Amino acid sequence: MYNIKARGVLIEGNKGYHDITRDITNPLLSKTTPSWWWVAAFIATSMLIWGVWGFYNTIAVGTGTWGLNNSVSWGWAIINFVWWIGIGHAGTAFSIFLLVLHQKWRTSINRAAEAMTIFAVMAAGMFPLIHMGRIWDGFYVFPYPNTRGPLWVNFNSPLFWDVTAISTYLTASFLFWYVGMMPDFASIRERTVSKIKKKIYGILSFGWLGSARGWLRFETAALLMGGLTAPLVVSVHSIVAMDFAAGIVPGWHSTIFPPFFVVGAIFSGFAMVLTMMIIVRKVYKYEEYVTQRHLDAIARVLTFVSLIMGVAYISEIFISWYSDSPYEMYVFFKNRAIGDYAFEFWAMITCNAIIPQLFWFKKIRTNITMVFIISIFINIGMWFERFVIVVTSLSKTWLPSTWHAYTPTVTEVAIYVGTLGFFVLGILLFLRFLPMMAVSELKGVLKETSLITENTNNHE
Amino acid sequence: MIMNKSVNVRRMKIIRLRAPLFLFFLLFFTAVSSLVGQTAEAEKNFAQCKACHTIGGGRLVGPDLKGITDKFPEAWLIKFIRNSQALVKAGDKDAVKIFNEYSKIPMPAHNFTDAQIKDILLYIKKGGKLPASAGVKKVPAKVSPASVQKISLSERYVQEKREGSRNLAIFAVISAVLLILSLLDLIFTHYLKAKWIHYVILLTALWIIGEWSWDYATGLGRQQNYQPDQPIWFSHKVHAGQNQIDCEYCHFTAERSMHAGIPPASVCMNCHSQVKSGKRTGKKEIAKIYAAIKEKKPIQWVKVHNLPDFVYFNHEQHVKVGKLNCTECHGDVAQMDQIAQVKNLSMGWCLDCHRAHKVQFTNNKFYGSYKKLHEDLKAGKVDLVTVKMIGGEDCAKCHY
């Protein structure tokens, strides 16, 4: 109970069950779409269209339209891929970890976070695809029975683990997300007046009744799926990390990577959640559901994680020195710290390890704008981290004769912006057509937290 | 292309029907002829010889047959006539001598019965005249019954495969329609009350469509049963089948090169300088060879067996070193009129052979380098060495 006390009221403004239902479902049921939505949607779409051009250009002309070369043959595509996957962590980490830990304060955020996961992972998934030299032969990665012998795939390849892990993660997260929404669909089904919506949400709700036995099985199933997916959250990014850790490139080949990546992922994920929720609570006036205290909680988590990041950076550098391998040392002390990519390196350190420390101050923690800005900084910092890992390591590997610099081209930028557009558009659609908070769960916690209301009031 | 395939189909059908009839006739007439002896049949049969031989008219492609019966023992002659190449291969002195003397043009094999051959020899002895006594009977054109049977078999195989896949496609379409209907009914118009019907339909439909798409997908880039029209209606059945001409007589580079080699028109000329008309097509087709040579334009045969271009296949390796029989990959060519691709030539098909097929491990000194394998062989750890065991599954065996 400690955490609840500390966090105090989760839903402010003495709401009743009906209020909750109303507040959450009204935006869906209302006939009119707010104008800001259209504006945002328009911007997102135009970004997406530019991205589509990037895709087309790459497929039609060739990977050569990117800035890559024989030495640095992975670039922005992979950076963004890892970055998106990282963000994709937030949702599931959020809902599942906190679910398993019985953190009630997740309820008003997890749904949105999970939605974020889905779209982020989808966005991430685009990069490995477009990154392929021969996308039209992409199906070779699947071990399906064929007439080539049959020729299977290389199960030792981290890339293949990646494919499996990510598709699994996407499936699992999606199912978990959807199951969570069924009761809410049902309540919308019962609440809406429009025939079409009734039909559609009826279908989506799978005929949910809300009987006691139903709830029992529902809870069990949800808990089981959550419990199963929890280790997946860890494994996915560990496996992504193995893409690098399993390579022999100096700066990649390091055992710290898997945990380091997972933490980083949660870091960027939470930051992104923060960014998004701050906007959502503003435009939807959900201050009562996503309270100061929620943001505060996330901010605390971020502070802690950023410390871990800092430690990770330091230990990485320490190990490279301790290994006494000239190649390793060159990467960290020459190439990263003072080399061509020094800016990216230091940007990473500052954004990820230093700036979040501001959260120690309650003033800053409670100042929404500051929190917002810092969360943005973290997102940027995490992007730079991936850049540092991928590009600096590759640009100067074992044989000095092969050293070569890398600069991205407009096509790569276009693709990245495109995925951003895709992500935003996805979130917008989610906000418009799906219950953005778990209604039933909110109701579930309403009572006990309001009980707390009293005694916390006494305390304060 | 499709048009003429259907034509083929029809022809084949007829032959199939005829086959037993032929058998009957043949038995009957051979029986009769052996009794009668020196019939018109001899003359009829000798027509085949006339293409290359005369009786006292000097040499053509082959030697003058006048007095041949005195030169060689009858038994030998029978052997020679039935399959001269066999004798030559066997290294029979006289046979080889003749073969070389007549510029290595093989005498096509003739599957006459002994009686018939004796008959012909008698006919030759008599200087090609018929005794008045022999009544003249009509005899149907003689086609080797066995081969007729086989033709229908091997070509029927191709036909059936082709039709089979066509039917499957049709099924797939139908089931797709059913699938959609049942889905619509299941969700919106609840016309059928019994849900299970829907499910049954759905499942079966999915199954069939799956089957079809699998069949189609595996066929992608392949052309099993591919049987294009050739610029010249050239029958392997006649040449390789009835006349028993050795494959490598025409495809002469199969033992020396990666390509088996498509015979240049000059090779055709070896025989067709004399043989100017065929039984089934008359002069029409053979004339094309002459035309080609006159205009110095190579005959543009249509390549039937195609491998993807990133595959390196070498005939020498398989024919000469591996001692494979041509038919193992090209099917029973000797029984096909128009060549068709019988095997699917997929990588899996190649590998299956590489996994199972025994290499000339002990016969070829090259494999002496495989010390360890030889020890294992001696020690009995392995009983036979397949291609796989010496790297037959390596990618760079065929892809580089």
Add this chain to the structure above:
Amino acid sequence: MEKKYWQSLEVYREMKRKGASDKEAMPEFSIDGLDESEIKGKSSRRDFLKMMGFSVGAVALVSSCQMPVRKAIPLLNRPQELTPGVSNYYASTFYDGDEYCSILVKTRESRPIKIEGNDLSPISQRATTARVQASVLDLYDDARLKGPQKNGKQGDWKTIDQEIKAKLDTLQRDDKEVILMTSTLISPSTIKLIGEFVKAYPNVKWLQYDSLPMSAMRQANDTNFGKAVIPFYHFESADVMVGFNADFLGTWLMPTTFSKQFSKGRKLKDGQTKMTRLYQFETNMSLTGSNADYRYQIKPSEEAAVLLKLYNTLAKKTGNTVFSAPSVKTDVKMVAKDLLKAKGKSLVVSGTNDLQIQLIVNAINSLLGSYGKTIDLNTPVNLKQGMENDMKQAMSSIQSGKAGGVLFYNVNPVYDCVHSDKLAKALKKLPLKVSFATTMDETAALCDYVCPDNNYLESWNDAEPAAGFYSFTQPAIRPIFDTRQFQDSLLSWTGAGKSFQDYLEENWKTNFFPKQKVFAGFDKFWFKCKQDGVYYFASPEMEQPKYKGAKLKAPKPKNGAVELALYEKISAGTGKHANNPWLQEMPDPVTTATWDNYLTLSPAFAKSRGLEQEDVVQINNQLELPVLVQPGQTEGTVGIAIGYGRSHAGKVGDGVGKNVYHLMNVSGGAKNLLGTVVTLKKTSKTYPLALTQTHHVMEGRPIVRETVLGEFIKNPAAGNEEHEKFLKSENFSLYPEPKFDAFQWGISIDLNSCTGCSNCLISCQAENNVAVVGKEQVKRGRIMQWIRVDRYYSEMADNPEVFHMPVMCQQCDNAPCENVCPVAALSHSDEGLSQVTYNRCIGTRYCMNNCPYKARRFNWFEYVNNNSFDYNMNSDLGKLVLNPDVTVRQRGVVEKCTFCVQRIQEKKLQAKAEDRELRDGDILTACQQSCPTDAIQFGNLLDKKSTVSESNDTGRMYHLLESLHTLPSLSYLTKVRNKEA
């Protein structure tokens, strides 16, 4: 033979006429149901060639029934008729006016597809140079003239012959001089023929013109020995070699021969501990300089002085006459000491075309008694016979109008003579101008008639590179276009109604056949000649001519002035092959630059002038060139490569770099590459240079391991301590080391022999259908050549030591690349090869990241049939050079060195077919085959007696980055410099 090819070329032309209707022309390849990628791949693949193959097979015999075909006898296979899919080899001769090389031409379906060295030749001894390797592509050059030209329009031989004959007659009547300007001719028959031509037209004046003459040396030898010859050098029998601006390993005189000789003296095989020593005094950093044990930097103007100083020191010690010399700071004591120690086994050469200098060199050599030992005046080299004065006279008579006509054969003076502009102007006035150029080059463009000569692979010819050494050129293919051999043209004009082939044969029958005793019948003799491609008439042992001294003097070195040192690049040469994309994209062994010429400055000098890499500098206020900072360049000098800036080379060569022939130094009478004084002006512009290597020092990593001879004698493993350490450290691995049965292919590269000439690189490119990607891509670090000749400097100082290291796929047994490929496109073969399966590759490029040697290449674009990469693979003609045994890679797949697996398979099959075990040395990889110094050895590592195992079995052997435990099959031998420690 050839006729057949010509026949199927008919088919090829037909297709061209039909437009791009390949399908129509070869129905056997129109397959329905191929997926997109394969169809894409199709057009670029060998189907076109296959089709050729088949139709060849067919047509060949048809034609052979009709008309008897004259057969040229191949060396290895004797084809009764051509066998599609089996390659034939023809012995022939490469000679482009500058460079001689005896070669084998590999043909498939009677298409020449590869040049290999001919090991029967005593001159080139199986060695080739990059230019020789690349010359096969010139045969399929789109820029070649398709037929005789009149005033730039296609004409027909008959009329053009008549017109030229007429003009010649008129010119003869009003006896105007007709100048026949040819490159140096080494073909006795051709010379004889020209003699007859001159007899027929007495007004014809024949002169030989070299863009880079060596007249000074001939003059010097004339004064000293009464023989105006270039002697035959024997570097192999010299213990101490001293070179003065002579890049004899790269470009000077006979690089192939000299490389062979040089490497012989420096192999440390089977216990040999003796090693020759090379001193190099030079201005630019040349390939030879980069291989020198001691390298001194001199200004062009100092060369004479330094030489004289050296002479004087030697003379003092040996008590000979000493001449007064201007003082120079260069220290020559050590050189003198060594030279004297190796008296009679020493050799001094200078590449400078300056009489004074050559006289001094002769003086030194005679003083050291090199003549008869390391220098042979009795077997003169016939290359470079052009004499300056002839050219001068010709110029004047052209300008004065004394000459009425001029015929150019294999020369391009309008491009490469010093006063090209004057010549161009003067030519306009002449009534008859005929060129025999194969392409519409700068000179041909000014001629009213062009009678295109055959490519040398389509021609008959003989050659005598050095007295007594004969060599033959025979066609490997019928003329592709309506071209005619130069000699045939002359014959038809003299009205001798026979082909040059007959002429050649007769000439040999009458003049050479009698000289030999071995063969009874001429046919046998002639057969032998053509089969071997070379024939040697031993000349009787003769006394070396006596040395007559001459007064030696040296000019005072110029101080302060910036001296220009032009040089010849290995790739570009004199600019003859400028339209050859392979050569254009070949990284220069020293600068690693491609596709350009540039101004080289030493780092210090550049700094003092405030110049950075790629800054554009104005030379003499007109010519603008980018700067390339070149360690080792002499302070106060700049270097520029000749052979660039062609304006009429063709789509590839036009406008690449700048033409600098007009900057040659003619002050000393003979035209000389070195010594012009120039002014430099920095401009605000910059110009991108496409270098394949951007970092030049090893950062103290044990990549190229070296030691000095002294250390090596003490301990053969000297300099290779890392390897010792590696062996001692137990490399803990989870997995057992891979074992193989029968074969495990390996290559050993002797860094001590490798001179870095980069000719393996072109050989590989030709063998493996490696694409050309163009300057832009090279700049972006996307070279395609499978072999990378890395070049490291000991430090970016002013006179660094240089290391050359060829790096290709190391075929690791624990290949890091294989582990990471998701689709199993990379796997390890039972013969220790790391296989790459192009058609399975989806291009994740993970393997490229994970390859520590960065030996993998990615097809960033479709390099075939793509107009943005308009090189040989974008034209049907150019594609004829492709090797049908090797897949042409599609866009988006990764490729790499395969150890020439196609050759391995071919030879294995051959062994099987012949029912025998595979012998060591049966298989020669392309790089090994063409290596002029035998630095590359390929073989079976499991066979302990194979050359590769033996050369690995020394203390010098190590693997690149062995600490990674990738277990490469490719090993290196440490570099040993013959220096005092």
Add this chain to the structure above:
Amino acid sequence: MNNQSQILGVFDDPDVVTAAVKELLQNNVSVKDVFSPFPLEHVWEMLKMKTRIPYATFIYGALGTAGTFAFLYWTSVIDYPLTFGGKPHNSLSFAVLMFVLTILSGVIFTLATYLVREKMWPGKKVSMPDTRTMDDKFVIVIDRDKNMDDDAVRKIDALLKKSGAVEVNMSNV
């Protein structure tokens, strides 16, 4: 549903419902079901509701692991063994895939089982005793069977009222 009618006690507070259920059970009235907008753990306990889904999940997981290993082993050791970078065919790296695919099979089949047991599918038609349970009401459902006479009904009605039902309805569905 059967044609008999039901007694619906409507409440608007979770704790009250829980209490009411207890009350009813003590007066041995068989409570058929309780409909609520969110789960009520105590009610399950009192109604002695159990589910065996966890066991199913465990089995799926186990099958997933075994199946994956079997597949990997067959493909890369038996069917077409290829050597990659000197690693043995039966490689440690299988573990990763086994782990991931175990979870996948677990998740998917658990969900499937849940849907099957609950007889839920897209577009299933349902009739709720009281649609307000989707919003803010809690409903106790009690079957009224044949042998239940009116006063018995009345008794139940009273019980409900007593234990805090805002209203009590009859439904004949």
